[in-house]
Amino acid sequence: MIGKIIKKIRTGFYTNLCKKTAKQYGKGLHINHWSKFTSKTYIGDNCHFNGMKVTGNGNVTIGNNFHSGGGILILTSNHNYEGKSIPYDETTIDGDVVIEDNVWLGQNVTILQGVKIGEGAIIQAGSVVVSDIPSCSIAGGHPAKVFKMRNEQHYYELKSENKFF
Numbered sequence: 001m002i003g004k005i006i007k008k009i010r011t012g013f014y015t016n017l018c019k020k021t022a023k024q025y026g027k028g029l030h031i032n033h034w035s036k037f038t039s040k041t042y043i044g045d046n047c048h049f050n051g052m053k054v055t056g057n058g059n060v061t062i063g064n065n066f067h068s069g070g071g072i073l074i075l076t077s078n079h080n081y082e083g084k085s086i087p088y089d090e091t092t093i094d095g096d097v098v099i100e101d102n103v104w105l106g107q108n109v110t111i112l113q114g115v116k117i118g119e120g121a122i123i124q125a126g127s128v129v130v131s132d133i134p135s136c137s138i139a140g141g142h143p144a145k146v147f148k149m150r151n152e153q154h155y156y157e158l159k160s161e162n163k164f165f
Contacts, residue, residue, distance in 0.1 A: 007032075018043075026064065033070055040076075044101065046164060057094040058113050065164045066099060069107030069125060076113045100135065102159070120155050 014031040022037040026045035033051040037043075041054055044064035051070035054060050058076030074097050083089030095114030099105075103117050106125030111117070116132045123129060124140025133139045136155055138148040 014049075018049075038076075056113060057092060059096040060099075061096070062099045063101035063103065063119070065102045066104075067165070068105040069109070071108035072105055073110045075110070078113060102155075102164070106140075120150060120159075122150070 011030060011032050014033060014035060015029055018029065018031050018035055018037055019025060021039060022041040022043055023039055025043040026047070028046040029043060030047065031049045033049070035049045035052040037052075037054050038056070038060070040057070040059045042059065042061045044062055044066065046064055047062060047066040049068055049072075052068060052072040052074070054074045054076070056076030060074055060076060076097055077092040077094045079088035080091040080093050081088045083091050093113070097111055097113065098116040099111075100117060100119040100121075102120045103122070105123045106127070108126050109123050109129065110127070111129045115129050117123065117129065118133055118135030118137065120136045121133045122138045123133065123144060124138070126142075127140045127144040128142040129139070130143040133144065134146065136150040136152050137146040138150065139146045141147075
């Protein structure tokens with residue numbers, strides 16, 4: 001009983017923090033652990049976070065029904081190593097990150113700038129996503145590579161029946 005009350009208070013606290021920093025968020029936002037968003041973060045409906053940090057100058061768009069493990073890092077900027085100084089200069093290379101609907105990220109996933117993760121994709125724990133991941137794929141590793149596809153017929157049947165967790 002006490003544990004449920006503490007969890008509810010903690011979740012409410014972290015969810016309210018997000019609402020103060022994210023540019024936009026949908027209904028059903030649920031943040032269970034410390035998460036940091038930028039003012040260029042757009043969050044869809046029914047999203048569940050268990051610890052995420054977003055940094056950089058790029059936009060981050062997270063679609064509906066998103067779920068994640070803890071320790072998620074999204075980097076939307078990188079140092080410019082081709083600039084006026086070595087190893088890098090004062091400028092950055094910025095890129096947006098797009099995470100489409102119904103994506104699930106495992107524990108400790110890192111996503112770099114300029115990446116798009118397609119609808120229904122699953123990213124394995126500990127992965128580093130450096131390039132686009134197609135819809136309905138399961139990817140993992142460093143760098144993350146697609147190693148399996150979801151059963152798309154089953155996925156789209158569940159989607160059409162509005163069976164979201």
